[in-house]
Amino acid sequence: MHIVVNGAPLQVPAGTSVAAALAQQTPGTTRTSVTGEARAPLCGMGVCHECRVRIHGRTRLACQTVCTEGMSIHTDVGTAPGSATS
Amino acid sequence: MQHTDVLVIGAGIVGAACAHALTQAGLSVRVIDARLGGATAAGMGHLVVMDDNPAELALSQTSLDLWHAWAPHMDAGCAFTACGTLWLAANDAELQAAHNKRSTLQAHGIACEMLDATALARAEPALRPGLAGALKVQGDSVVYAPRAAQWLLDQAAAQGHLIFEQAEATHIDGHTVTLRDGSQRSAGAIVLASGIQAPQLCPGLPLRPKKGHLVITDRYPGTVRHQLVELGYITSAHHSDGTSVAFNVQPRPTGQLLIGSSREFDTTDPAVNNAVMARMLQRALDYLPGLADLNAIRTWTGFRAATPDSLPLIGAHPEHPHLWLAVGHEGLGATTAPATAQLLAAQITGGTPAIDPTPYAPARFAGLNTP
Ligand SMILES: Cc1cc2nc3c(=O)[nH]c(=O)nc-3n(C[C@H](O)[C@H](O)[C@H](O)COP(=O)(O)OP(=O)(O)OC[C@H]3O[C@@H](n4cnc5c(N)ncnc54)[C@H](O)[C@@H]3O)c2cc1C
Ligand code: FES
Numbered sequence: 001m002h003i004v005v006n007g008a009p010l011q012v013p014a015g016t017s018v019a020a021a022l023a024q025q026t027p028g029t030t031r032t033s034v035t036g037e038a039r040a041p042l043c044g045m046g047v048c049h050e051c052r053v054r055i056h057g058r059t060r061l062a063c064q065t066v067c068t069e070g071m072s073i074h075t076d077v078g079t080a081p082g083s084a085t086s
Numbered sequence: 087m088q089h090t091d092v093l094v095i096g097a098g099i100v101g102a103a104c105a106h107a108l109t110q111a112g113l114s115v116r117v118i119d120a121r122l123g124g125a126t127a128a129g130m131g132h133l134v135v136m137d138d139n140p141a142e143l144a145l146s147q148t149s150l151d152l153w154h155a156w157a158p159h160m161d162a163g164c165a166f167t168a169c170g171t172l173w174l175a176a177n178d179a180e181l182q183a184a185h186n187k188r189s190t191l192q193a194h195g196i197a198c199e200m201l202d203a204t205a206l207a208r209a210e211p212a213l214r215p216g217l218a219g220a221l222k223v224q225g226d227s228v229v230y231a232p233r234a235a236q237w238l239l240d241q242a243a244a245q246g247h248l249i250f251e252q253a254e255a256t257h258i259d260g261h262t263v264t265l266r267d268g269s270q271r272s273a274g275a276i277v278l279a280s281g282i283q284a285p286q287l288c289p290g291l292p293l294r295p296k297k298g299h300l301v302i303t304d305r306y307p308g309t310v311r312h313q314l315v316e317l318g319y320i321t322s323a324h325h326s327d328g329t330s331v332a333f334n335v336q337p338r339p340t341g342q343l344l345i346g347s348s349r350e351f352d353t354t355d356p357a358v359n360n361a362v363m364a365r366m367l368q369r370a371l372d373y374l375p376g377l378a379d380l381n382a383i384r385t386w387t388g389f390r391a392a393t394p395d396s397l398p399l400i401g402a403h404p405e406h407p408h409l410w411l412a413v414g415h416e417g418l419g420a421t422t423a424p425a426t427a428q429l430l431a432a433q434i435t436g437g438t439p440a441i442d443p444t445p446y447a448p449a450r451f452a453g454l455n456t457p
Pocket of ligand 2: 040043044045048052063064
């Protein structure tokens with residue numbers, strides 16, 4: 001199955017979570033903290049919210065979201081004003 | 087056993103402010119806190135002038151003045167933001183209430199102004215159309231209360247004589263407090279500022295837990311600019327004995343939105359109650375429809391310590407002159423901690439209080455048992 005991460009195509013097996021897909025690439029990070037630090041999935045079970053990414057314009061938890069064909073994922077949540085929605 | 091002038095039990099915002107005021111008055115102070123997790127870490131930290139009655143107004147106005155005096159010295163972690171409050175009027179009746187509130191506040195020299203429907207829409211474009219207007223109270227602010235409590239303790243330690251111990255008090259007897267490990271601490275005066283847990287050390291205090299829910303969103307900077315509170319809040323928050331919700335949204339400096347509020351008696355269960363949470367969020371959507379598209383990242387609850395007349399207990403325990411109470415601040419303790427501390431310190435040192443202490447005197451309640 002084909003997905004797109006920050007504009008770059010990536011191939012993943014069906015059933016892969018977005019968190020697992022991101023882990024296949026460097027740097028494997030998800031969002032940016034208030035103080036500008038990179039963040040990556042931590043708990044893997046929907047609790048810590050460190051894995052927030054932007055999927056088709058909405059903020060989603062990468063560890064709780066399964067990749068679908070053509071899914072476009074952006075790891076820019078928190079990097080710019082309003083970025084959580086845009 | 088090292089003796090101090092005062093021993094403060096509890097280092098929430100109220101105990102920390104008391105420790106700060108007492109060291110400023112030149113007394114040596116020991117603070118003990120069991121880090122049980124109190125209201126200070128759970129609350130919203132809205133610093134708001136409330137005028138339900140003259141005593142509440144005096145305490146909150148005096149406190150706001152102190153917060154503004156401290157603000158330039160507080161660290162960034164305290165997140166002090168002078169965002170002001172917009173009291174939202176949904177209809178003509180609430181608009182009249184806004185006008186009345188303006189008259190009361192202005193009579194006390196508090197800066198505020200009316201916004202008509204157009205000005206309100208310009209000030210807060212995310213609000214639903216059709217609101218009647220709002221009262222803007224410029225000086226109201228926001229603080230991150232747990233960090234502010236730590237800042238007050240740090241100030242006290244830097245400028246005066248302060249000892250902090252992480253420990254749980256299990257018994258008060260005269261000038262002596264016994265800790266969980268059996269050791270004892272003595273002081274000339276004991277200040278009880280242990281929030282909703284205070285009746286465990288001092289049975290008979292008229293405190294009832296009032297549960298509240300909060301939700302915080304991801305970062306959406308600029309969505310909301312002022313703390314937004316519905317004027318219906320005044321009636322729903324204080325006069326109902328059942329579960330009530332009211333629209334109350336705060337912009338955090340991070341761009342997050344903190345969403346309240348709910349009030350629920352007769353439960354001590356800290357679990358999030360989804361039915362109450364749903365009602366609270368529905369109320370929020372009535373005012374900010376765009377919230378539906380935003381992500382919430384955390385939900386939690388906390389307990390306010392409510393008294394029968396909604397005013398805190400500040401002053402001497404009627405039967406123990408060396409036991410001083412600073413409890414029962416309900417949903418306003420982040421706001422009113424500074425004036426509470428000033429009032430209590432003046433009474434302990436025999437100074438002249440800045441405001442009349444009578445309305446807050448614990449002796450107004452009959453039947454306060456000896457600890
Ligand atoms: C949901 C919610 C929203 C709120 N929003 C606002 C708001 O917007 N604005 C506002 O002004 N107020 C607000 N409040 C109210 C405010 O948070 C409280 O009034 C205030 O925090 C009370 O502070 P405190 O120091 O009295 O109590 P706490 O913060 O509860 O502190 C008590 C401390 O005592 C310690 N302790 C208890 N027992 C012992 C013991 N035996 N030995 C040693 N230590 C002990 C605890 O560990 C704790 O640290 C809100 C409250 C809630 C629950
Ligand atoms: S990794 Fe913790 S919520 Fe996704």
